Amino acid sequence: MTRPDPLRDIDGDVYVSPRYLASTTGVGDPALAPLLELGWDLRHDDLGNTFVHAPDRRVRLGYLPEGEDDGLWRINAYRDPFGPPTWGACFNDRVPTEVVQAFTTVLATAYEQGPDTYLARPASGSDEHDPFLAVVPLLKHGWEIDRPRWGVFAVQAPDGLAGMEFTTGDLDPEAELTTRDARWQLWAGKSIDRPVWYATASTDTPVALLTAVTECVADPAPLPRWRQETFSYIKGMAQLAPILPPGPPAPTPLDVQRAVSSRSQAAIHAPSVPRWSTTSRPALPGPRR
Template structure:
């Protein structure tokens, strides 16, 4: 049996890998993930145990990180948006702590953009769908993701290798989960993300754009999930390699044309 390039590298070897949804979480650190302008009135607090929270100056946006190292998901990242301070959330998003940090950063960057756009317009972008739903998944189809539609009001998009997906519950109640994404085997994913009904579609689109980005993620070999390593390819090994002849996996073949309903 042919060995995979990652199997020939030292566990502490740093590599750049794709696809992103199988790369592992990377550095779990709230400040770089959130990257909010804390010098401009945003609040940040973190306990010795690692639990962290950040609030917008208007107190309508709240983001939290709750580490739970003993659980498979290692904790939860949460975004809550409130129409008025101290009221129930109008919408929410959750990510397992095992979600790739770069994807988390891109979603929170879009969240900040929505917040800043609201400050300079009459439109409340935090509570406006803004983007058509097809813009969330059209890029997935263009990258060769498989599409299934069921009669229960849901459509599901699967990665080309079958180790990740996005489920869109387009017929749902007002309090349910509209979008659910995962990386890894469906019955035992590495990570899961959930977007409630009324989450701005622009935010979900930023998530999928980051998910399928062709910019590799840098990881050490030991931090990459072992169960799905053979579905990864090494873009550019960095640092010292134990064997100068260690092969580098080629990029995957160009995806087939996206399927349509």
């Protein structure tokens, strides 16, 4: 029987650590899958952009490789399908695909639970919807509180190569949906002004969706990537470890016991073989022809 290969589904030849420096895989299917599995409508335009709509048109996703800017993923939710978005999130073209997948996975679950979940507004002091709950996964993994400028609360990764900012005060709702001037901004790279990637979320983005993103980013497990495709993005910042085929598994006590038992049984049933010794008489010569 062929032994299963635990690496057969790994798409890459190196592990990238920390994972927030891994950049995109260049494949959008994993992040689209949670929504398509719910039967959401899938459309394409002539340029190669992809659009996914919830059955009631209250949530819409655009995967826009041929969009007007570097906002590769744009996801909006609506209280009124014909009104302005209630909240919006954007992931640029280098965000790790796993981060977007974490967002869409929780979005799919929230949509099944109904509008009270996927349109739930953050509320300070709430046990479930306090916006700062989204920061907790980062703090648990050693990210530190930072005060980059007035009116901004921020946390930063221990190596200074990633951060998350929360802007206080009133913001322009339209600018939140179309620029980086949003309530939340997550980035990775040299600095927020020179990021490898960034993601934004507007004021009323549900806390559960934000937390899905920060939990994914804070996860210490590395991500697999192809060295040739990602090294230019992360040169000098990330650690790369080769993905090697696994060695043979260590024998278990049961394996050892079976091996000893098998050798013992073989010895018992082995045929008797005469052995020569110094006391043995030499063989008599046979008759001559």
